[in-house]
């Protein structure tokens with residue numbers, strides 16, 4: 001009889017400790033971790049020359065942050081412009097001088113194809129174009 005009661009109170013004690021531990025564990029789990037938007041971005045090294053981008057086709061997933069590292073290995077200024085799907089607006093743009101590397105970040109929201117070009121007069125026509133294909 002007596003040993004049974006001791007067992008019971010020991011069990012209750014264990015339960016209290018267990019629930020306390022669960023509680024404090026919950027508090028630790030609940031502390032706010034800083035959100036660092038690092039949801040698996042993608043980066044591309046792109047070379048710009050007269051008159052092309054290499055590579056010039058980029059496949060990504062919607063919502064994925066993309067980092068383009070554009071290196072100008074040509075002899076004149078080039079830029080790298082991401083256009084709206086219909087080509088009417090410049091969404092993001094970076095300009096590079098010969099020998100320079102510049103970084104451009106872009107997060108596409110739509111699953112579509114964004115045209116890319118160098119908008120310096122005549123360059124697009126000469127072949128400085130690309131595509132950002134978002135799935």
Ligand SMILES: [Cu+2]
Nearest residue numbers: 078079118123
């Ligand atoms: Cu150019």
